[in-house]
Every structure is written in C-alpha cells, then in structure tokens.
C-alpha cells in the first residue's frame with residue numbers, strides 16, 4: 235500500500251515519466267546528430283573523391299589541348315595556322331618578331347629592323363649635305379636614288395631627300411617626299427615602317443608650320459594607324475609615335491595587355507626552343523605555346539578561354555568550376571575560388587604550367603541537398619519525439635489511473651471492513667449478553683429487534699456488494715414490469731420508517747394525485763432509491779428533513795431526493811459517480827460508506843434507459859433525480 239501511495243504522488247509520477255521519456259529522446263537526438271555528422275563527413279568525402287577525379291580529367295584535357303596546339307604549330311606549313319579569335323600567332327627569331335597573324339598588337343617585344351641596307355650608298359650625297367653644305371646637290375643625288383627599284387634604298391633616299399628639302403625650307407617638297415615615302419607602307423627605313431616614319435614627320439612639319447587643320451588631320455591618321463596596330467613596331471617606337479600623334483590613344487585594352495604579356499614572355503621565347511606558359515591578364519589569363527620551326531620560333535598566344543576551350547567545356551559538363559593559378563597562388567584564369575571543398579592538381583603533379591583547383595559548380599545545390607536531408611531528419615526526429623511524448627503521456631495516464639483505482643480499492647476494502655464491523659460488534663455484544671442470560675425478560679423483545687436490525691444492515695451491505703459485483707461482471711439482469719413509482723417510493727420510505735434509528739422520521743413524501751407507471755425492475759430501482767435516501771440522511775445534519783417527490787418531465791418520470799446537507803462541489807460532481815470514490819462530505823463528516831452507492835444507482839438507472847441527475851452546490855444541499863422513460867398516466 236505504501237508503495238502505491240509513494241509512487242502515486244502525481245508530481246513524482248510525472249517527473250518519473252518525464253525522465254523516462256527524456257532519456258530515450260536525448261539518446262535519439264544524440265544518435266541522430268552523430269548520424270547526420272557522419273552523413274555529412276561521408277558526403278564531403280564523396281565530393282572530394284569526385285572532385286579529385288574531375289581534376290585529373292581536366293588536367294588530362296589541358297594536356298591534350300596544349301598538345302594539340304603544339305602539333306598545329308609544329309606542322310604549320312607556310313606559316314598557316316588557324317588563329318583563334320583574340321589570339322596572335324608570331325614567328326620570332328632572336329632578333330625579333332618576323333611575322334604576325336591574328337589580332338594586331340600596338341607593339342611587339344623586339345622587331346627585326348631588316349639591317350641598315352643601302353646606308354653606304356648615300357655616303358657621297360651625305361658628304362654634300364653635311365660637310366660641303368650643298369643641299370640642292372645633295373637633294374638631287376637623293377632624288378636619283380629615290381628612283382631606284384630597290385625598295386629599301388628608295389625609302390632611305392626619300393627620307394634623306396625630305397630631310398635635305400626641309401633644311402632648304404622647301405616644306406612643300408619635303409611634304410611630297412614624305413607622301414611618297416608614306417606610300418611605301420611596311421618597308422623598313424631607319425628601323426621603322428616607312429609609312430609610320432613619313433606620317434610622323436608630316437605631323438611634325440605641319441605642327442612647326444602652325445598649320446592647325448593639317449596637323450589635326452595628319453595626327454588623326456597617325457593615331458588611327460597606331461590604335462589599329464597597323465605596324466610591327468617595338469614598344470619604344472610605339473611610345474615615340476604616340477607622343478608625336480599627341481592626345482590619348484584609345485588602344486584596345488586586351489590588345490595592350492597581350493602586347494605587354496608577350497613582352498614579358500619574350501625571354502622565354504628566345505631562350506627555350508619550345509614551351510608553354512600562362513600569364514595573368516585583367517580578365518582572362520593568356521596562354522602561350524611555342525615550338526621551333528624552320529622559319530624561327532612559332533608562337534601562339536591567346537586567351538585561356540579560347541586556347542583551352544575544351545577544358546572549360548569539360549568542366550561545364552562535369553558541373554565543376556576551375557581556377558588556374560601560378561606557383562605563387564595567383565589566379566591566372568577561371569573563377570576565383572572561395573573556401574569551399576575543392577580538389578587541387580599542382581603544376582608539379584601534372585607538369586602543366588599552372589596549378590588547378592576544381593570545386594562543384596553549384597554549391598548552393600549541394601548545400602540545399604544537405605539542408606533537405608537535415609530537414610527530413612529533423613521532421614523524423616520531431617515525429618519520433620512526439621510519438622514518444624504521446625506514448626509516455628498515455629502510459630503515465632494509464633498508470634496514474636491504475637494507481638488511483640488501486641488506492642480506491644484499498645480504501646474500499648477498509649471501508650467495507652468498517653461497515654461490517656459495526657453491526658457485527660453489536661450482534662456479538664447482544665448474543666453474548668443473551669448467552670450469559672444477563673438480560674431481563676421484559677427487554678428481550680428490544681434486544682431481538684436490535685439483533686434483527688443489525689442482521690438486516692449486514693444483509694443490506696452484502697446485497698449491495700453482491701449487486702455491485704454482478705453489475706461489474708456484467709451479469710446483472712433486470713426483470714422489467716409495470717411499476718408505479720409512487721408505490722415504490724412509499725415502500726422504500728416505509729422501510730426507512732420501520733427501521734428504528736434509520737432516520738425515516740426525517741423523510742417527507744407526498745404522493746402525487748395523478749399516478750403513472752414506468753417499466754422497471756422494482757427491486758433494482760428500490761435499491762438505487764435506497765442508496766440515494768441513505769446518502770441524503772447520512773450526509774445531512776440529523777435534524778434536517780429530506781424531501782422525496784415524484785415528478786414528470788415531458789415523457790420522463792422522475793423521483794427526486796433532496797436534502798439540506800453539505801452539498802457536493804462542482805469539481806466533485808462527476809467523480810462521485812465513479813466506483814470507490816468518496817467525496818469531501820464523507821471525509822469531513824467521517825461518514826461511513828464504501829463509495830459504490832452512486833455507481834450502483836447510476837448503473838441501474840442507465841440500464842433502464844434513464845439517467846441520474848445531480849443538482850448541488852457546496853454548502854447548499856443536494857438533489858438527486860432518477861429519470862425514467864414514463865409509460866402512461868393512470869386516471
């Protein structure tokens with residue numbers, strides 16, 4: 235019993251169940267977290283392996299792309315090589331760039347000036363020009379050379395002719411000579427293309443002659459030519475003529491960057507017969523591949539995105555991003571990488587002129603997948619948590635109820651024992667007295683009546699218990715017959731009145747004028763009524779009356795029992811109908827009872843298709859009403 239009571243404290247029991255639920259929940263959570271962690275690590279490992287594999291494929295593809303360019307360069311017949319858009323193909327010797335194809339660059343690293351051809355031929359004329367000072371004669375001699383069929387000699391002669399004419403202040407003549415020289419295009423004169431040199435000189439001439447319009451026109455032509463990269467000239471020449479042209483040049487940025495990159499790579503082209511390289515540009519890296527050939531070193535320079543296009547295509551197909559970096563970790567081409575999971579192929583591993591980093595193209599997608607998995611797990615865990623909590627709650631409720639019933643049962647057993655003890659003690663006293671013949675003759679009837687009363691009381695208790703037992707087991711059968719409630723009530727009231735000390739004198743019953751009948755098991759309804767009347771008498775003060783009345787409510791016939799006792803609080807009004815439950819009035823007044831009276835009554839009335847109503851308020855008495863389906867009114 236004590237264990238029931240100890241365990242039964244609802245707060246303690248609740249704590250125990252919360253603890254029991256919390257342990258598996260915590261274990262589940264921990265396990266789930268570990269599982270997620272492992273899943274994530276596994277996913278990372280999988281991604282790493284895939285990326286490493288992709289990086290290998292991309293390195294092989296890079297090697298293949300570069301190899302292809304090398305084959306193309308080596309097989310360049312008559313210097314015909316397909317130059318990709320934005321690319322430059324060069325043929326160089328140690329002296330400089332011999333040939334150019336593709337994008338026009340503003341300048342080249344070093345330019346083969348083509349020697350000083352014809353310079354000796356002008357000795358005689360130059361003596362006239364510089365030593366004798368006979369400029370007219372010198373000019374005549376230069377003019378003769380200008381008619382030569384040797385382009386180089388002709389260009390040199392025209393340049394010198396213009397010079398000597400300028401000295402003679404024959405500006406128009408000089409301008410004409412420069413015009414002629416200009417028409418000679420790329421013929422090299424004094425290490426400079428004839429056209430460029432002539433244009434430059436014309437600009438200078440117009441400028442010194444303060445002919446603004448002509449200066450502007452000529453410098454415009456010069457600017458245009460320089461911007462378009464019309465000449466194969468070196469950096470210094472480009473700078474010189476840019477200054478002569480005046481104004482800022484709008485040279486294509488990527489062409490300037492390519493020119494600068496080639497300038498930086500130039501020592502490699504000269505020193506290494508063959509090679510590959512990638513240099514940084516502002517937008518995309520620049521790839522250079524060079525090979526030896528009969529004409530000199532053949533070089534292909536182009537944007538990484540074009541020369542390595544197959545590599546980028548493959549990366550796209552593999553759904554990865556790629557970064558090309560130099561040995562110092564500087565990004566040369568591709569996408570700048572963040573701190574995400576990536577695979578690396580260093581230049582040492584691959585032999586390529588760059589290190590490669592590869593990472594998933596759609597990081598958000600892989601993160602989304604991970605988030606979805608985490609969400610799914612969270613939902614599963616939440617669901618499991620709810621199930622565990624619900625199961626724990628249900629178990630708690632069931633155990634709590636069981637404990638309450640067990641407690642009530644134990645209370646019931648002690649209550650029944652007490653119920654038995656009082657009449658049994660009285661019977662024992664009386665029989666002992668009679669046995670010892672200690673009672674006077676005239677009091678014998680009184681003793682016998684007392685004996686009968688106590689025996690009846692015992693019988694009543696036993697009957698009630700038996701009724702309750704058969705009702706609980708569902709074995710209670712009812713013998714229905716036409717019954718007049720007024721007669722039934724009268725019988726029960728009389729029973730109480732006949733019972734000495736039973737309180738029957740407090741009962742007030744007025745039979746109604748119009749009687750009616752109900753179909754009922756008379757004994758069962760009498761038992762229910764007896765319980766209600768017994769309660770009304772035992773819970774209300776000894777002097778207070780108990781009113782029993784018959785009523786009709788529509789089709790229903792009712793018997794109500796009203797007292798002026800302590801009443802039943804609202805909180806208890808449902809509980810008192812449950813078996814073994816004893817209320818506050820029983821505890822406060824220390825009233826004997828077993829807690830099955832109302833259960834029994836309610837059960838019987840329900841079996842008749844009726845109901846047992848309770849109207850009560852703490853401190854203001856109670857009214858129990860038996861409502862049964864009515865039959866007909868007797869006239």
Ligand code: ADP
Nearest residue numbers: 769773810816817819820827828829830831832
């Ligand atoms: P018992 O009377 O043996 O305790 P019952 O099932 O008849 O068992 O009644 C259950 C409880 O209902 C009682 O313990 C008592 O607290 C309360 N009760 C019943 N009838 C009355 C009444 N007329 N006035 C006050 N309380 C009552």
